[in-house]
Amino acid sequence: MNSSSQPEIEGGVLIQGNQDTAVSYSVKEKQAKALYLPYMSGVSERNPQKTFYLETFGCQMNVHDSEKVVGRLVQEGYRQVETVEQADLILYNTCSIRDKAEQKVFHRLADYKKLQAQGKKFGVLGCVAQQEGEKVFERAPHVSMVCGSASYRNLPEMLVQIEAGKRATGLDDRQTDECFETEFTARTNPHRGYITIIEGCDKFCAYCVVPFTRGKERSRTSSSVLTEARQMADLGYTDIQLLGQNVNSYRDPEGKKTFAELLAAVGEVLGIKRVRFTTSHPRDFGRDIVEAIDTVPTLCDHVHLPVQSGSTRLLDAMQRLYTREQYLERIAWMKAAKRQISITTDVIVGFPGETEADFAETLSLLDEVEYDGVFSFKYSARPNTPALSLHDAIPEEEQSRRLEVLMSRQKDIQVARYRKYIGTTTEVMVEGFNEARRQWIGRTSQNKTLNFTASSEVAPKPGSYAQVRVTGSFPNSLLGEMVV
Ligand code: 5AD
Numbered sequence: 426m427n428s429s430s431q432p433e434i435e436g437g438v439l440i441q442g443n444q445d446t447a448v449s450y451s452v453k454e455k456q457a458k459a460l461y462l463p464y465m466s467g468v469s470e471r472n473p474q475k476t477f478y479l480e481t482f483g484c485q486m487n488v489h490d491s492e493k494v495v496g497r498l499v500q501e502g503y504r505q506v507e508t509v510e511q512a513d514l515i516l517y518n519t520c521s522i523r524d525k526a527e528q529k530v531f532h533r534l535a536d537y538k539k540l541q542a543q544g545k546k547f548g549v550l551g552c553v554a555q556q557e558g559e560k561v562f563e564r565a566p567h568v569s570m571v572c573g574s575a576s577y578r579n580l581p582e583m584l585v586q587i588e589a590g591k592r593a594t595g596l597d598d599r600q601t602d603e604c605f606e607t608e609f610t611a612r613t614n615p616h617r618g619y620i621t622i623i624e625g626c627d628k629f630c631a632y633c634v635v636p637f638t639r640g641k642e643r644s645r646t647s648s649s650v651l652t653e654a655r656q657m658a659d660l661g662y663t664d665i666q667l668l669g670q671n672v673n674s675y676r677d678p679e680g681k682k683t684f685a686e687l688l689a690a691v692g693e694v695l696g697i698k699r700v701r702f703t704t705s706h707p708r709d710f711g712r713d714i715v716e717a718i719d720t721v722p723t724l725c726d727h728v729h730l731p732v733q734s735g736s737t738r739l740l741d742a743m744q745r746l747y748t749r750e751q752y753l754e755r756i757a758w759m760k761a762a763k764r765q766i767s768i769t770t771d772v773i774v775g776f777p778g779e780t781e782a783d784f785a786e787t788l789s790l791l792d793e794v795e796y797d798g799v800f801s802f803k804y805s806a807r808p809n810t811p812a813l814s815l816h817d818a819i820p821e822e823e824q825s826r827r828l829e830v831l832m833s834r835q836k837d838i839q840v841a842r843y844r845k846y847i848g849t850t851t852e853v854m855v856e857g858f859n860e861a862r863r864q865w866i867g868r869t870s871q872n873k874t875l876n877f878t879a880s881s882e883v884a885p886k887p888g889s890y891a892q893v894r895v896t897g898s899f900p901n902s903l904l905g906e907m908v909v
């Protein structure tokens with residue numbers, strides 16, 4: 426139903442149509458202080474007056490990278506500001522998963538080019554930086570820094586360079602073994618936070634730019650992940666999301682824990698009430714993950730398992746390394762679990778050579794699985810990827826038609842699925858308050874948005890947990906009232 430890039434899962438903002446989103450990024454003063462203050466004593470005095478603005482595009486990995494980049498810049502003595510106009514340094518953390526996302530960054534750069542005359546400097550970070558490299562300087566000559574995600578550890582030196590009026594480039598050659606770990610992560614939410622467990626990707630799906638933009642696969646040790654989880658619990662976090670391009674490929678460099686064991690261990694950290702993980706690859710998705718969800722109550726009953734297509738023929742062309750039947754076997758494990766696991770997926774329509782019959786198989790897969798949410802995208806040709814050499818491109822109008830058909834089919838499925846929750850009572854984490862609707866915004870363990878009313882005497886606090894009885898349903902959200 427949802428057709429968008431990943432952050433919408435997180436924010437619960439469901440957007441129709443095949444668009445990429447920008448995640449406007451700003452650290453709220455109060456939240457930031459909680460994290461900065463304990464560390465501020467070591468902060469360099471080199472740039473005490475320098476300010477920066479950072480806007481993030483793309484997936485949760487980028488959002489979390491930005492939290493680490495902000496922490497690093499603050500450590501270097503920079504101060505984050507909310508507008509481009511207030512900033513000395515303007516940074517874009519970019520996404521190149523589809524062409525539209527990439528174009529958005531160059532439009533943004535063009536919009537603010539005139540500010541160069543005021544001495545402001547521009548930097549491009551993330552996937553477009555890694556993919557385009559020094560070509561960014563040709564396309565946008567006012568940019569002075571280009572840095573891919575595997576080079577963020579070099580940011581302090583790069584900042585010195587650009588301050589000296591030079592250009593700075595940090596690009597990865599797919600050889601790095603390092604993960605970007607900082608003591609200073611400026612998390613934007615004081616209750617829910619990300620932890621990276623694995624970076625990069627070695628899968629090379631035929632359509633995907635990620636192996637070229639995020640370097641080779643490298644896992645963090647389970648000890649460092651658990652240390653970070655405990656630190657977050659000490660700071661009051663109760664909800665943790667483990668992140669990686671493919672979390673199921675996690676290989677503990679210390680050899681202590683499998684992914685499922687790490688998941689369970691994070692779930693057992695004192696104070697942690699919810700643990701999620703994304704993204705999974707069906708080929709590496711083991712039954713032990715489902716067993717862990719069944720055994721450890723803090724693991725959320727939601728799995729995002731991107732399928733991309735319901736046709737084995739097309740999955741083969743996409744180099745996805747599994748068949749429709751193997752994918753459905755994994756779905757069957759989840760449906761056989763004791764807990765009711767909600768399942769969401771990603772689908773690409775209009776991959777080169779996708780026939781009507783292939784597309785019909787994707788639709789029949791939606792009927793068979795009955796997903797709780799589908800993020801659907803029109804195929805977009807990306808640089809360097811194997812699919813570039815494929816013939817039989819599907820015309821844009823036909824891609825759009827298939828996307829519409831798919832979204833409409835999935836909407837019917839979701840209407841029926843969400844309706845079944847009416848009358849049930851479930852726990853939500855309170856995320857905020859919608860002033861216009863006078864409703865609280867909650868998130869269930871199954872990752873559904875559940876908006877609810879509460880009497881003014883028991884008004885819940887953001888970050889707390891509440892029991893809510895479901896009274897109504899929509900295709901993408903539930904409605905309810907708090908139970909005292
Ligand atoms: N074109 C369209 N969608 C893509 N995705 C990844 N690469 C492409 C592409 N070239 C989608 C996949 C993936 C999600 C994050 O983005 O569905 O799971």
Ligand code: SF4
Pocket residue numbers: 482483484485486487519520521522551552634635638639
């Ligand atoms: Fe976009 Fe992929 Fe890079 Fe995330 S990893 S920002 S989805 S290209």
